Amino acid sequence: MPQGGRESDGVARGRGVVARLTPGHITLAYLIVSFTWILGSDWVVESILGESINTARAQTIKGLAFITLVGLLLYVLMSRAERDRRRAETRLRESEERHRRIVEAAQEGIWLLDSRWRTTFVNPRLCEMLGYEASEMLGRALDEFLFEGDKAEAQALMERREQGVAETHDFRLRRKDGTHVWTIVSTSPIVDSRGAFTGVLTMLADISERKRVEDALHALAAASSRSRGRDALRDLSAVLVETLGVRCALVAERSPDHPERVRTLAMLDRGVHLDEVEYDLRGTPCAVVLNGTDVVTPSNVCALYPDDALLREMGVEGYAGAPLFDSDGAVTGIISVLHDRPIEDAEITRSVLRVFASRAASELLRVRAEKERDESEERYRTLVETSPDGVFIQSEGRFAFVNSTMVRMLGAPSSEEVIGRQVLDMFHERDRPAVAERIRRLNEEQIPAEPREEKMLRLDGGEIDVEVTASPYRLNGKPGAQVIVRDVSARKHAERELREREEQYRAVFESAADGLEIFDMEGNLVEANPKACEMHGWSHEEFLALTPDQFIDESSMGQFADCVETVRAGRVFEARAMNKRRDGTPFPIEARGTLMMYAGKPHMLALVRDVTEQVRSERRQSLMMQELDHRVKNNLAAVLSLAEQSIASTESLEAFRNSFVGRVRALATTHAALARTRWEGVLLAEVLHETLGAYNADGLQRVTMHGEDIALPPHAALPVCLTLHELATNAVKYGALSVPEGRVEVRWETRSKAMEKGEMRVEWRELDGPRLDGHKQEGFGSELIRGMIEYELGGTVIFEYPVSGVVCRMAFPLDMAPSEAHDAIRDRSRRDGSRPEGLEAS
Structure with a gap:
C-alpha cells in the first residue's frame, strides 16, 4: 500500500479496468489464457520446479493450474454479474418510489385507461376532484363519469386517441354527487412496441373556478355594454346576484358627510333595488374591506360581527366583500354580497368579486366625475355671475x-x-x-x-x-x-402714480451704498447702479454689455443659476458667493435675490455687497479660535504629563511639590515669552535668561552663555525650556551649582547660517562642581530630557560624565524663521524689555 493509505495510480486504473469488464471480455481472456497455457505450460512448470518432470506429473500440475485459473475467471464474472443485478434492482426500486411519490403528490389528476376505456389507475388528486375512492373507480368505464349530453363529444375524442392523436381541451366530468367539475384535459395515447393502441394517459386540472369567472366576465361585459354610471352599478349588482346565486349585492362608498358611515350607490336585495342606504361602519365587515382587505366569511358572519345590526336584521349567514381602488391605489368604496344561507365556494366568490370590483371601481369613478362635472358647471355659473x-x-x-x-x-x-x-x-x-x-x-x-x-x-x-x-x-x-x-380705470390711475414712484426709486437706486443689479428671468444683466459698476471695475455701459460669467467667478455660476430659479419660483435667495473684478481678481460677496417688476415684466433684483474685509476678519477670528483651542489642549496635555512624571519620580509630597511647581513655572515662563511675541517665536537667549538668570544674581557669573541670536519656533520653545530647567535643577541639587565655586557653560549654534531649515546644537557643560567618578549616572531627569528632545523634537541627546562635571549635548531639527520674522521677534523682545542685555552672540 502506498504511503498515506492510498492506492497507487496503477492500482486504481487496474480496478477501473476490472469494473468495466464484460462477459465478452472475460471469455476472450479465457481463450487467450487457455491457448497460452497449452503452448507454454511445460516451460512454465519446469521453470517453477527447476527440474525436468515426466509427462504424467506435468499433466497433473497443468490440469490443476488450469482448473484454478478457470475458477478464478468464473468467480470474477459471476461476482460482477451479481453486483450489477443488485444495483439495477436498487435503482429500479428507488425510481419506482420516486415516481410513485410524484404521482401521488401531483396537483393534477392522473387517469390511466386501457384499450377498452376502462380505468386501470387513478391518483389521489383525481379521486378528490370526482369525489370517489380509488377502489370505486378502478375497472369502471369512462362513460360512467360523463353527462349524457357530453358522451357524443367524448366518443369523437376517444376515436382520435385510438388514431394516435394527443390533444389538450376543456371537458366537463360528472362527480359522484351528480355535480359537475370543469377540467382541462391533456391526453396521450399509449401504444405497444408494434404501434398498437393499448390505452390512454390523461392529466386533468380543475378549472371550475376559471369557468365560473369566465361566465361572470361574459355577464359583466353584457351588463357594461348596456349602461353607464349609476345604472351600470345597478346592473352589476343584478348580475352579481345571478352569477353567485346570493340574496343581496351592493356597491357603496364612504359617506362624504360622515366618514364613519357608508352609503350605497346600488343595492339589490331579493330582487328589489334600494338606493342610498346608509349604515354605520363600526363593527362591520365593510369596515375591514374599506381598509383594503378582501373579506369572505362563508357562514356564521353575525357571530363574527355581533355589533353589525344590519346583518342581524337581514338574517345574513354568509358575507363576501372586496375593496374598490382608484388609479392611485386608494380605496374608494366596496362591493359585497350577502346571503341568508352559507356561501358555497369561498374562493370562486372571492375571484368573481375581484373581477366585478374592477368594473365597479371604474363606474364609481364615472359617477363621481359626473357629480363633479355637475358641481363644476354650477360653480362656473356662480363664478361667472359673481365675477x-x-x-x-x-x-x-x-x-x-x-x-x-x-x-x-x-x-x-x-x-x-x-x-x-x-x-x-x-x-x-x-x-x-x-x-x-x-x-x-x-x-x-x-x-x-x-x-x-x-x-x-x-x-x-x-x-x-x-x-x-x-x-x-x-x-x-x-x-x-x-x-x-x-x-382698468383704477389701474390706469395707479400706473401714473407708479411712474412717479419709479422716479423716486431711481434716485434711491443710483445712490445706494450696495451694488444693485437687475436681471431678466433668463439671467441676463439689464441694469446696474453705479456702486455695482464701481465694485467690479467697469463703466456703466461696459458692465451692461457683460454676460454673468464675465463678472461672476466660475465657482459661483451654479449658485447664480440656483438664484435665478429660486426667484423665478417667487422665493427670496440669499447666499455668499464669489464675483470677480475687471482684472479677474475674485472677491467675496453677499447676494440677495428677489422678484420685482421692471419695465412691466418680472425681473430679478440682486443686492450685492462686497464682504472682502468681513471675510478676512472672520478668517482671522476662526484661525485665532483654532489656535487658541490647539494651544489650550497642548498646555493641558503638557501639565498632565509633567504631573504624572513628577509623581513617578518623587518619593514624598514635598518633593513632588517642588518638582512639579518648578516644571510648571518653567512652562509658564516660556508661555509668557511666547505671548510677548504673539506666539511667533522666542529667542533662545531669552529662554536661557529666564531659566538660569537667577544664578547670576549679586554680580556673580556662574552661568555663561555663548551662541547666535536664534529665535525658537513655538513648538520647540517649550521642550527646550523644560530641558534647560531639568538640567539646572539637577545642577543645583547634585552638580556644579550645588557648590559656591561651581559654574555652568551653555553653548549653541546652528548648522545653517542663512536662517533656512537646519539643525540646532546645544551643549550644557558643568565645571568646578563635585567631582564625578566617570560612571553613567542617569535618573528620571535624563529620561524627561530624552523624551523632550528625541520624541518631541525628533533630535538626539548625549550625556557624558567626566570628572569635572556633567556634559549634555543636544541636537534637533529646526525650521528657521525668515530673517524678517526673526528681526521682528528680536525687536519685539527688546521693545517689551524682555530680551536680556549682554547676551549677544559671542
Whole structure:
C-alpha cells in the first residue's frame, strides 16, 4: 500500500479496468489464457520446479493450474454479474418510489385507461376532484363519469386517441354527487412496441373556478355594454346576484358627510333595488374591506360581527366583500354580497368579486366625475355671475349673454337692456375697426384674442378704460366668443402714480451704498447702479454689455443659476458667493435675490455687497479660535504629563511639590515669552535668561552663555525650556551649582547660517562642581530630557560624565524663521524689555 493509505495510480486504473469488464471480455481472456497455457505450460512448470518432470506429473500440475485459473475467471464474472443485478434492482426500486411519490403528490389528476376505456389507475388528486375512492373507480368505464349530453363529444375524442392523436381541451366530468367539475384535459395515447393502441394517459386540472369567472366576465361585459354610471352599478349588482346565486349585492362608498358611515350607490336585495342606504361602519365587515382587505366569511358572519345590526336584521349567514381602488391605489368604496344561507365556494366568490370590483371601481369613478362635472358647471355659473370682471357672450356680433358685473359696468338697469345690442356700438369710435377685426377672426378663424386695452361706452354716454380678452365659443351651434372685460380705470390711475414712484426709486437706486443689479428671468444683466459698476471695475455701459460669467467667478455660476430659479419660483435667495473684478481678481460677496417688476415684466433684483474685509476678519477670528483651542489642549496635555512624571519620580509630597511647581513655572515662563511675541517665536537667549538668570544674581557669573541670536519656533520653545530647567535643577541639587565655586557653560549654534531649515546644537557643560567618578549616572531627569528632545523634537541627546562635571549635548531639527520674522521677534523682545542685555552672540 502506498504511503498515506492510498492506492497507487496503477492500482486504481487496474480496478477501473476490472469494473468495466464484460462477459465478452472475460471469455476472450479465457481463450487467450487457455491457448497460452497449452503452448507454454511445460516451460512454465519446469521453470517453477527447476527440474525436468515426466509427462504424467506435468499433466497433473497443468490440469490443476488450469482448473484454478478457470475458477478464478468464473468467480470474477459471476461476482460482477451479481453486483450489477443488485444495483439495477436498487435503482429500479428507488425510481419506482420516486415516481410513485410524484404521482401521488401531483396537483393534477392522473387517469390511466386501457384499450377498452376502462380505468386501470387513478391518483389521489383525481379521486378528490370526482369525489370517489380509488377502489370505486378502478375497472369502471369512462362513460360512467360523463353527462349524457357530453358522451357524443367524448366518443369523437376517444376515436382520435385510438388514431394516435394527443390533444389538450376543456371537458366537463360528472362527480359522484351528480355535480359537475370543469377540467382541462391533456391526453396521450399509449401504444405497444408494434404501434398498437393499448390505452390512454390523461392529466386533468380543475378549472371550475376559471369557468365560473369566465361566465361572470361574459355577464359583466353584457351588463357594461348596456349602461353607464349609476345604472351600470345597478346592473352589476343584478348580475352579481345571478352569477353567485346570493340574496343581496351592493356597491357603496364612504359617506362624504360622515366618514364613519357608508352609503350605497346600488343595492339589490331579493330582487328589489334600494338606493342610498346608509349604515354605520363600526363593527362591520365593510369596515375591514374599506381598509383594503378582501373579506369572505362563508357562514356564521353575525357571530363574527355581533355589533353589525344590519346583518342581524337581514338574517345574513354568509358575507363576501372586496375593496374598490382608484388609479392611485386608494380605496374608494366596496362591493359585497350577502346571503341568508352559507356561501358555497369561498374562493370562486372571492375571484368573481375581484373581477366585478374592477368594473365597479371604474363606474364609481364615472359617477363621481359626473357629480363633479355637475358641481363644476354650477360653480362656473356662480363664478361667472359673481365675477368682479364683466363677462359677455357675443354671437353674430350681438350681446347674447351678460353677467351682472357687465350690466353694472355699462350702467344698464338690467341685462335685458344690453342683450341683443350690437357689440361695436358699445366701444369707442377710435377702437371700433380693431374690435370689428377681432370679432371677425373669432367667428371665422376661431382664433383667440389677446388682452387689449380699449375704451367702452356706457349707456349714459360715459367712458371707461377696459382690458378685453376673448376666446372662441359656440352658442346653439353658431360661432361666437366668450369675452372677459376688466375695468382698468383704477389701474390706469395707479400706473401714473407708479411712474412717479419709479422716479423716486431711481434716485434711491443710483445712490445706494450696495451694488444693485437687475436681471431678466433668463439671467441676463439689464441694469446696474453705479456702486455695482464701481465694485467690479467697469463703466456703466461696459458692465451692461457683460454676460454673468464675465463678472461672476466660475465657482459661483451654479449658485447664480440656483438664484435665478429660486426667484423665478417667487422665493427670496440669499447666499455668499464669489464675483470677480475687471482684472479677474475674485472677491467675496453677499447676494440677495428677489422678484420685482421692471419695465412691466418680472425681473430679478440682486443686492450685492462686497464682504472682502468681513471675510478676512472672520478668517482671522476662526484661525485665532483654532489656535487658541490647539494651544489650550497642548498646555493641558503638557501639565498632565509633567504631573504624572513628577509623581513617578518623587518619593514624598514635598518633593513632588517642588518638582512639579518648578516644571510648571518653567512652562509658564516660556508661555509668557511666547505671548510677548504673539506666539511667533522666542529667542533662545531669552529662554536661557529666564531659566538660569537667577544664578547670576549679586554680580556673580556662574552661568555663561555663548551662541547666535536664534529665535525658537513655538513648538520647540517649550521642550527646550523644560530641558534647560531639568538640567539646572539637577545642577543645583547634585552638580556644579550645588557648590559656591561651581559654574555652568551653555553653548549653541546652528548648522545653517542663512536662517533656512537646519539643525540646532546645544551643549550644557558643568565645571568646578563635585567631582564625578566617570560612571553613567542617569535618573528620571535624563529620561524627561530624552523624551523632550528625541520624541518631541525628533533630535538626539548625549550625556557624558567626566570628572569635572556633567556634559549634555543636544541636537534637533529646526525650521528657521525668515530673517524678517526673526528681526521682528528680536525687536519685539527688546521693545517689551524682555530680551536680556549682554547676551549677544559671542
